[in-house]
Amino acid sequence: EAGVTQFPSHSVIEKGQTVTLRCDPISGHDNLYWYRRVMGKEIKFLLHFVKESKQDESGMPNNRFLAERTGGTYSTLKVQPAELEDSGVYFCASSQDRTSENTGELFFGEGSRLTVL
Amino acid sequence: AQSVTQPDIHITVSEGASLELRCNYSYGATPYLFWYVQSPGQGLQLLLKYFSGDTLVQGIKGFEAEFKRSQSSFNLRKPSVHWSDAAEYFCAVGLTGNQFYFGTGTSLTVIP
Numbered sequence: 001e002a003g004v005t006q007f008p009s010h011s012v013i014e015k016g017q018t019v020t021l022r023c024d025p026i027s028g029h030d031n032l033y034w035y036r037r038v039m040g041k042e043i044k045f046l047l048h049f050v051k052e053s054k055q056d057e058s059g060m061p062n063n064r065f066l067a068e069r070t071g072g073t074y075s076t077l078k079v080q081p082a083e084l085e086d087s088g089v090y091f092c093a094s095s096q097d098r099t100s101e102n103t104g105e106l107f108f109g110e111g112s113r114l115t116v117l
Numbered sequence: 118a119q120s121v122t123q124p125d126i127h128i129t130v131s132e133g134a135s136l137e138l139r140c141n142y143s144y145g146a147t148p149y150l151f152w153y154v155q156s157p158g159q160g161l162q163l164l165l166k167y168f169s170g171d172t173l174v175q176g177i178k179g180f181e182a183e184f185k186r187s188q189s190s191f192n193l194r195k196p197s198v199h200w201s202d203a204a205e206y207f208c209a210v211g212l213t214g215n216q217f218y219f220g221t222g223t224s225l226t227v228i229p
Contacts, residue, residue: 045216103168111160
């Protein structure tokens with residue numbers, strides 16, 4: 001079974017440019033999450049999709065960030081225009097729903113490292 | 118405020134020594150508890166989890182963790198550390214609505 005895959009693994013862009021990160025969750029996982037980690041800080045929640053709907057986007061820092069999950073499969077996270085403080089590692093994770101038999105733990109991708117110069 | 122605290126930013130241990138990584142949380146109810154490990158260049162991998170039942174849980178790679186309700190803690194332990202355990206370790210809590218929150222992580226260095 002394929003795990004969560006993310007692309008690109010590393011992106012270096014200049015301030016003001018646009019970057020789009022992609023995440024392919026584990027097949028059958030309705031929940032898809034985006035997290036970000038700035039060096040030395042906690043892994044911070046950005047948003048949570050349930051299928052194609054945004055369940056919680058309270059962690060999105062501002063309107064320069066746009067996440068989509070058309071069709072409830074893969075997701076994209078676009079940063080436009082990028083700023084220096086957007087640098088960090090963006091993690092995608094997916095999970096099944098939590099039930100009495102399933103703790104619904106997160107399965108992570110390897111992350112997309114974004115460097116904004 | 119709700120939070121997950123990992124008080125040790127960086128720990129260095131000798132190979133073969135025992136290890137304990139601390140994690141405390143502050144939530145109203147007992148959450149689901151997890152430990153993840155991130156090796157360099159890789160994604161986060163689940164080490165172990167606690168949902169209910171026995172408060173001492175066993176995970177992969179010889180790790181275990183103990184849930185202590187009175188202390189709101191879920192500390193990770195390993196009796197004998199291997200050089201390959203050098204990585205960053207994250208404690209996480211899962212709440213209702215499939216929400217998850219992470220600590221700041223503990224970086225582990227293993228010296229020969």
